[in-house]
Amino acid sequence: MLDTLIAGLLRGNVYALGAVGISLVFGVMNVVNFAQFSFFGLGAMLAWFFIATLGLPFWLALPLVLVICGGLGLVINITVVRPLAKFLPLAAMLSTYAVSQILDNASQVAFSAQFRVFPAVLPTSNLQIGNMRFGTSDVVMLGTTAVLMVAMSLFLKYGRIGRAIRATSQDQEAALQMGIPVALVQHVSFVIASALGGLAGVFIALYVGVANPSSGLNIGLTAFVAATLGGLGSLVGAVIGGFVLGILESFGIHFFGDTSRQIIIFVILIVVLIVRPGGLLGKIPLISTEPLTGTFLGKGRPFRIPRWVWPVAFLAIGVLIPLTGNNYILTTGTQVLIYAIIAAGFTVTAGQAGVLALGQAGPIAIGAYISAALTLYLDFSFWVALPIAGLVAAIVASILASPIWGVKGHYISIATLGLGIAIVAVIQLVVPQGLYNIPVPQWFGTPLSTPTAYYLIDFGVLVVTLLVMFRIRSSHLGKVISSVGSDEVAALASGVRGRDYKALAFAISAFFAGIGGSLLAHQYTYIDPTIFTMLMSLLVVTIVIMGGVGLPYGAVVGSIILIGAMELLRFTPELRIMVYGLVLILVVRFRPGGILVRNS
Amino acid sequence: MHNMANSLKKAFDLAVEQVNDGGGIDGHPVAIKYEDSQSDPKQSVAVAQKFVGDDSISLVFGDYSSAASIPASPIYTAGKLLQYGFNNSNPNFTAKGSDYQWSTSITTSASYEWTADYIKDQGITSVGVTYLNTADWGVPAYNAFKAEAEKIGLTITDAEGVLDTSDDYRPSLSNAVAGKPEAFVHIGYGPDAAKIVTQLRAIGYDGTFYGGQDEQSFDATPDAVGSIVGAQFLETSPDAAVQAFVTAFKKKYPSETDVTGFEAGAYDALNVAVAAAKIGGTTREGLLEGFKKIKDVPSIVYGTITFDTATRRIASPKLTPTILKEGKWIAYTG
Numbered sequence: 001m002l003d004t005l006i007a008g009l010l011r012g013n014v015y016a017l018g019a020v021g022i023s024l025v026f027g028v029m030n031v032v033n034f035a036q037f038s039f040f041g042l043g044a045m046l047a048w049f050f051i052a053t054l055g056l057p058f059w060l061a062l063p064l065v066l067v068i069c070g071g072l073g074l075v076i077n078i079t080v081v082r083p084l085a086k087f088l089p090l091a092a093m094l095s096t097y098a099v100s101q102i103l104d105n106a107s108q109v110a111f112s113a114q115f116r117v118f119p120a121v122l123p124t125s126n127l128q129i130g131n132m133r134f135g136t137s138d139v140v141m142l143g144t145t146a147v148l149m150v151a152m153s154l155f156l157k158y159g160r161i162g163r164a165i166r167a168t169s170q171d172q173e174a175a176l177q178m179g180i181p182v183a184l185v186q187h188v189s190f191v192i193a194s195a196l197g198g199l200a201g202v203f204i205a206l207y208v209g210v211a212n213p214s215s216g217l218n219i220g221l222t223a224f225v226a227a228t229l230g231g232l233g234s235l236v237g238a239v240i241g242g243f244v245l246g247i248l249e250s251f252g253i254h255f256f257g258d259t260s261r262q263i264i265i266f267v268i269l270i271v272v273l274i275v276r277p278g279g280l281l282g283k284i285p286l287i288s289t290e291p292l293t294g295t296f297l298g299k300g301r302p303f304r305i306p307r308w309v310w311p312v313a314f315l316a317i318g319v320l321i322p323l324t325g326n327n328y329i330l331t332t333g334t335q336v337l338i339y340a341i342i343a344a345g346f347t348v349t350a351g352q353a354g355v356l357a358l359g360q361a362g363p364i365a366i367g368a369y370i371s372a373a374l375t376l377y378l379d380f381s382f383w384v385a386l387p388i389a390g391l392v393a394a395i396v397a398s399i400l401a402s403p404i405w406g407v408k409g410h411y412i413s414i415a416t417l418g419l420g421i422a423i424v425a426v427i428q429l430v431v432p433q434g435l436y437n438i439p440v441p442q443w444f445g446t447p448l449s450t451p452t453a454y455y456l457i458d459f460g461v462l463v464v465t466l467l468v469m470f471r472i473r474s475s476h477l478g479k480v481i482s483s484v485g486s487d488e489v490a491a492l493a494s495g496v497r498g499r500d501y502k503a504l505a506f507a508i509s510a511f512f513a514g515i516g517g518s519l520l521a522h523q524y525t526y527i528d529p530t531i532f533t534m535l536m537s538l539l540v541v542t543i544v545i546m547g548g549v550g551l552p553y554g555a556v557v558g559s560i561i562l563i564g565a566m567e568l569l570r571f572t573p574e575l576r577i578m579v580y581g582l583v584l585i586l587v588v589r590f591r592p593g594g595i596l597v598r599n600s
Numbered sequence: 601m602h603n604m605a606n607s608l609k610k611a612f613d614l615a616v617e618q619v620n621d622g623g624g625i626d627g628h629p630v631a632i633k634y635e636d637s638q639s640d641p642k643q644s645v646a647v648a649q650k651f652v653g654d655d656s657i658s659l660v661f662g663d664y665s666s667a668a669s670i671p672a673s674p675i676y677t678a679g680k681l682l683q684y685g686f687n688n689s690n691p692n693f694t695a696k697g698s699d700y701q702w703s704t705s706i707t708t709s710a711s712y713e714w715t716a717d718y719i720k721d722q723g724i725t726s727v728g729v730t731y732l733n734t735a736d737w738g739v740p741a742y743n744a745f746k747a748e749a750e751k752i753g754l755t756i757t758d759a760e761g762v763l764d765t766s767d768d769y770r771p772s773l774s775n776a777v778a779g780k781p782e783a784f785v786h787i788g789y790g791p792d793a794a795k796i797v798t799q800l801r802a803i804g805y806d807g808t809f810y811g812g813q814d815e816q817s818f819d820a821t822p823d824a825v826g827s828i829v830g831a832q833f834l835e836t837s838p839d840a841a842v843q844a845f846v847t848a849f850k851k852k853y854p855s856e857t858d859v860t861g862f863e864a865g866a867y868d869a870l871n872v873a874v875a876a877a878k879i880g881g882t883t884r885e886g887l888l889e890g891f892k893k894i895k896d897v898p899s900i901v902y903g904t905i906t907f908d909t910a911t912r913r914i915a916s917p918k919l920t921p922t923i924l925k926e927g928k929w930i931a932y933t934g
Contacts, residue, residue, distance in 0.1 A: 003803065007770040115791035115817035125802040134802070208767040209798035210791060210817055218765050253771035258762040259733040331649035331675075335642055432761075434735040436670070436696045449678065451649060524641055524671040528735035531641055531667075567646065 002129060004254045005247060010138050010207060012246020013145050017200035018223025019230060019238035020152070021193030027169030027233035028182075028189045031085045032410050034096040035076055036197045037220025038103035039069050043201025044118070044211035045111045051119050058121040065202055066195040072103075073194025077187055080585055084592075091588040093410075094545060097538065098581035098588075100216075105577045107213035115212045118205040141203050148196075149239055156235065161188055169233055221421075221534075222249075225269045228414050231282020240280060259432075262425040266418035273415055274403045302551055302597050318459050322452050330451035334523060336563045337458035338516050341465045343543040343555035345512020348472060350541070351550025353505035354485030356413045359420020360513050360540040362400075363393040365427055365532035367514025368521035372438045375522070382441040386461075386518050393514025397423075398507040405499045417537065424532045434528030438521050454523050461519065462556070465512055469552035472508070481505050482550075513540075546587055548594030557596060605664060607856070608687075609634060611863035612661070614852050615870035625877045630870075637663055641671040648672035652679030659684055659873050659887050661866075666690035666737065673697050682887050686869035687862070690737060694912045702891055704872060704905060705865065706832060706917040708737060709744035712787060714830050714919050716748040719810060722934075724783045726755040727810070728776040730769070730796060731787035733761035741787045757781040764792040769799050783808045790815030798823045812924065814860040819927050828932055830919035833861040833901045836930050845900045861901065868899045 018040065025033045043065050050061035076099050085092035124135035155162040161184070167175040168185045176182050204219060205211040226245040230237025245268065252264035272279065321333060342364060349355050371389035374380040380388070400423065404415040440449040441457060448457065472478045483491045484498040491498055521527050543562050547554025565583070569576045587595060612632055620629045635651070637644035644663045651657050652675060659682045663669040666688045676683040677698040684702050685693050691707040719727060729745070732738030742759065749756055757779030760772040773796065777784070784800060786793050790813035797809050801823040812818045812827045814835075835846055835858065845867060846859050875897040876890025891912075896904040908915040923932035 003774050004771055007768065007774070011768050115794065115815075117794065117817050117820040117822075120822065124798075125804070128804070204767065208795050209821065209823075210767070210794050212791070215767065219767070250771045254775060257760055257775075258766055258769065258772045261763065261766060327653045328646065328650040332646050335646065428733070428735075432733050432735050432739045434667070434670070434692075436692060440674075449674070524645065525674050526641070526671045528667060530735070 004250050006129060006134060008247035008250030009243065010134070010141070010246075011250060012226075012243035013142055014200050014203050014207070014219065014242075015223045015226040015246050016239045016242025017145060017148075017196050017203065018220065019227035019242045020149070020235055021196040021200075022224055022227040023230065023233055023235055023238040024165070024189045024196075025193045026227070026410075027235075028165055028172070028186050029081070029085050029092070030172075031081060031092045031096065032224070032232075032413070033081070033193065034093065034220075035073075035081075035099040035103065036096075036193060036223075037216045038100040038107070039073070039194050039197025039216070040201040040204060040219050040223075041211075041213045041216030042072075042103060042107050043069055043198030044205035044215060045107055045116070045201075045213050046198070047202045047205060048116050048118055048211050049111065051121065052116065062199075062202060065198045069198030070191040070195035073190045073197075074187055076194075077190040081190070082183070082186060084588060091545075091592050093413075094542070095585045095588050098584040101581040102578050104214055104216070105581075111213055113213060115210050118209055118211050120209070121206070124206075124209075137206055141206065144199075144203075148199075152192075152235065161185065165189055217534075222265055224414065225265055225418065228269060228279055228411065229272050231279030232410065234279070234281040237279055237281030244280075259429055260425070263422050263429070266422040266425075269418050270403060270415060270422075273407050273411055277407050277411065279411075302548055302554075305553070314463075318456075318463070322455055322459075325455075327451040330455045332564065332567050334451065334454045334458050334519075336559050337455065337462050338519050338523075339539065339543060339563055340556040340559035341458070341462050341519070342513050342516035343540050343547070343559055344462070344465050344469055344552040345515075346509045346540055346544050347469065347550055347552050347555055348478075348481065349502075349505045349509040350544050351548075352473070352478065352481045352485050353502045354488075355416075355502050355506065356541065357506060357509070358413050358417035358541060359423070359537050360509070361532040361534065361536040362420035362423030363397040363510035363513035364517035364520070364536065365424050365529070366396050366510075367393040367517030368527050368532070369427060369431070369435070369517075370514070371518035372435045372521045372527060375439045376435065376437070382439065382522055386515060389518035390511040390514040393517065394507045394511035397510035397513075398503060401506055402503065405503050417534070420537050421534060424529050427532075428529035432529070434526055435521075436526050438525045438527065440525065441522055458519055461515060465515070466552050466556075473552075477504075542584055544594075546584075546594060548596040551594065551596055554594050554596045558594070561595075605636065607860075607863055608664070608866040610853050610856070611849065611866035612870055614849055615867045617852075618848070619870070619874050625874055625882055628882055630874060632661075632870075633657065637668055639663060639665040639668045641668050644668035644672045645675060648675040648679075652676065652681050657681065658877070658882055658884050661686055661869055661873075663688075666693050667735070669693055669701075670696070673701055676700050680888075681884055682891065684869060684873060686865055686872075691740060697912075699912075700888065702907065702912045704869060704899075704901075704914055706919070707913060708741035710917060711830060711919060712741045712745035713748040715785065715810060716745050716754055717752060718830060718921060719783060719785070720749075720752050720754045722783075724754070724808075726757050726779070726781045727783050727785045728757050728779065728781035729759040729785045729787065730762050730772060730776055731759065732764055732789070732792065734764070738787055745785070745787060755781075762788075762792070762796075764788065767795055769796050770803055773800050773805070774803055777803070777805045777807075781807065783810060786811030789813050790818035793827075794818045794821040794824060797821060797827060814858070814929050816858065819858065819924065819929075824924055825926070827924045829922060829929075831861065831922040831929060832917065832919060833864040834920060834922060834929060834931060835859045836928060839900075839903075841898060842900045864901050868901050868905065871899070872897050872905055 021036050046065045047061050050056045050064055080095050080099055081092050084095050122137035124137045126135050156166055164180045164185045167180055168182050226241040227238050229245055230241025248268055349357050367389040370392045371385040374385040407415055440447050480496055481501050484501045488498050543558035544555055547558030569579055616630050624630055635647045637647045651660050661684050664687055669685045669688050677700045682700050686704050688703050689705045689708045691709050694701050694703055731742035758776045760776045762769055762772055784807050786796050793812040794817045809827045812824055812829055818824050849859050875894050876887050879893050880886035880890030892909050895906045899905045906915050921932045922929040
């Protein structure tokens with residue numbers, strides 16, 4: 001027991017450092033900062049480079065890492081985050097995700113993706129309590145965090161800028177009116193957060209013994225949960241959240257095993273959000289608007305699409321490509337179509353209800369597994385399994401998501417992100433083996449396994465999806481859902497139960513995600529949990545943002561650009577992700593409503 | 601995966617260069633087209649279609665990971681293009697594949713059955729185990745190990761499924777060694793084994809560590825010294841063919857300090873494909889025929905390679921116990 005507790009404390013230490021940075025930036029900018037995740041990986045790699053390659057002593061390498069990470073943080077804030085955060089917190093959040101992709105890849109190009117042995121700068125197992133051995137290294141880490149946290153709290157309490165940080169995070173506009181240099185405050189916060197991220201990265205590497213550029217994502221996500229647990233914006237909360245999560249995680253793994261790690265973390269998150277929707281120490285928002293509300297929708301009107309475009313697009317995508325395209329184009333096309341189906345279904349949640357759910361990989365996985373299992377073990381026909389997969393995905397996802405609709409603002413994004421990861425983690429726990437030989441669709445005994453057949457099936461489903469989406473949008477129901485997204489307070493005042501309509505919108509999106517999952521499963525004929533990643537969820541979101549968050553047909557355009565363009569960039573694997581990140585930033589910067597939406 | 605892909609590519613390029621210097625396949629030069637699928641099934645499927653549609657391609661090596669190879673298999677089968685998953689240790693790649701899926705990689709089941717037998721032979725009666733809880737690799741490997749251990753009477757005091765994306769294994773490890781096993785087995789790859797062996801020693805466990813991989817981060821991990829695994833390829837082997845390969849590889853790529861089983865497997869794979877083409881011809885059908893007929897192809901991993909045409913794997917592959925000493929794996933005879 002004691003050793004589990006100590007392991008949890010050491011772990012919590014790292015989470016606390018990361019969480020303080022995330023909370024700090026959130027407090028002053030109202031932006032969830034994904035780029036912070038990259039600083040974990042980057043800090044570790046820089047420290048490795050300075051110590052192992054350049055031979056610098058640890059005590060010199062550490063401040064260097066902090067300065068570089070802090071400096072990079074400043075550059076990112078000036079060039080990307082602040083210009084967007086001023087008018088669109090959510091766009092800024094997505095751009096921080098793009099920045100983190102760019103940083104991770106740049107770091108991979110610079111240091112290679114190789115795992116590196118981190119030099120043992122201090123003894124790691126010279127001390128012992130009970131059965132648990134630990135080292136001077138661990139004590140120094142805990143001590144450093146303690147000193148830093150005391151220094152931080154003194155700075156925030158008495159320092160000029162520290163007080164300005166607190167004022168800004170309480171009320172940005174009031175702070176501005178009182179003459180507080182909010183820009184400077186935000187820069188300083190970003191620098192501190194980035195440096196803390198780098199420090200946490202070094203600590204992780206010291207503790208684990210191995211570092212690699214992409215190691216930040218998982219720890220970052222957990223630190224993010226720790227910040228949420230403590231209450232976004234509360235620094236004391238972040239520290240408490242970090243240690244609490246570290247210890248709970250450690251005991252959870254002790255009892256349920258390492259494979260349930262992610263489930264444990266997100267169950268804790270969801271329980272806390274239900275019991276205390278603002279986190280342990282956060283403010284509980286009484287009335288708050290969703291981050292998407294009145295931003296994307298208010299920023300512009302969709303371009304008018306001339307009537308002739310529809311039949312032309314139908315002929316081009318539905319007839320011309322299947323007749324003339326080679327198998328490579330058709331296979332890439334099936335991916336484009338499937339993601340278009342999933343994303344078009346998602347517009348009702350993201351665009352109309354104004355909820356940026358980040359966990360679509362969850363319902364996609366449910367649909368894929370249900371459809372595969374029905375056809376494999378119960379001899380269902382694909383055509384029957386397809387709608388059932390959608391229905392089951394909608395029902396299961398709705399039940400699982402039902403507790404989170406009381407949560408507001410960014411918390412809903414985080415909770416759905418967690419939900420998506422937890423669903424896939426549960427599937428991995430229950431069926432770790434992949435499913436093989438999933439039957440291909442048949443038409444009266446003829447197997448439809450050619451790329452053309454897949455393409456046409458997907459095209460047909462996409463057309464139906466778009467028709468359904470248009471029908472929903474123009475119905476009374478669609479208008480009510482839109483009213484929740486446009487102005488939740490006004491909708492509530494008019495007697496619309498926003499919570500229920502958000503849940504309904506989410507269920508509709510989950511239905512189409514499940515359909516998409518089923519189509520994927522029968523075309524791959526093999527699925528396993530590694531296919532349904534967080535990146536898949538984020539791809540769905542970026543497709544929607546790219547095309548126009550409330551436009552089902554925008555999802556088709558977004559899908560063509562993001563999946564098609566990724567294929568075009570195949571010749572340069574190293575730059576691919578970076579170009580992807582850059583495109584995302586540019587779109588969000590210059591067409592914040594999506595490329596089919598005119599700026600207003 | 602980029603780093604792995606890169607070293608495989610180096611080994612392929614060396615083999616291609618040597619084959620072409622020696623006159624190619626009956627005068628025809630050999631060439632390889634590379635595509636990066638990032639081990640992502642979404643992309644490996646698209647790449648497979650691209651290859652199938654390219655008439656100049658007679659055989660495909662890969663994918664690197666079974667999770668990306670298997671979804672692409674039906675496309676290769678439909679295109680009658682031989683998919684040579686030279687690195688795919690998941691038994692299902694061939695077992696659930698068609699006539700067009702072949703591999704020279706030893707299956708995880710075979711190598712972990714060997715591991716269980718070897719540990720028992722060392723006079724050890726109980727082990728604690730961690731294994732990667734991954735569909736394409738760790739789970740089938742652990743199941744094979746467990747079945748063999750039960751058969752021969754090797755006690756598993758506790759087995760913990762872990763994820764390679766984790767980095768703090770202490771809570772799992774303290775469970776795994778709670779029953780005081782005589783030795784420890786980790787079923788996984790190099791980077792995760794590096795973290796596990798470091799943390800295993802940090803919590804005070806001193807038994808022999810059976811696990812790890814000839815890979816840079818594991819080889820350089822201080823606590824990994826003394827780890828034992830069964831290996832097919834040994835850079836330090838006195839075998840003349842092996843030494844000729846190691847010398848040629850380091851000459852062509854002076855920055856490479858280590859040559860591992862990955863490079864050796866890729867180098868072998870190209871030579872196997874060339875041998876098959878010499879028998880059956882360079883067409884897609886010819887290569888398939890060639891794979892069915894080749895016998896005793898010289899190999900730096902196995903000595904010689906002959907396929908069992910029923911399983912489309914190597915007939916009875918052999919492993920040598922090796923121990924990590926001073927950053928190098930050497931044959932172990934203790």
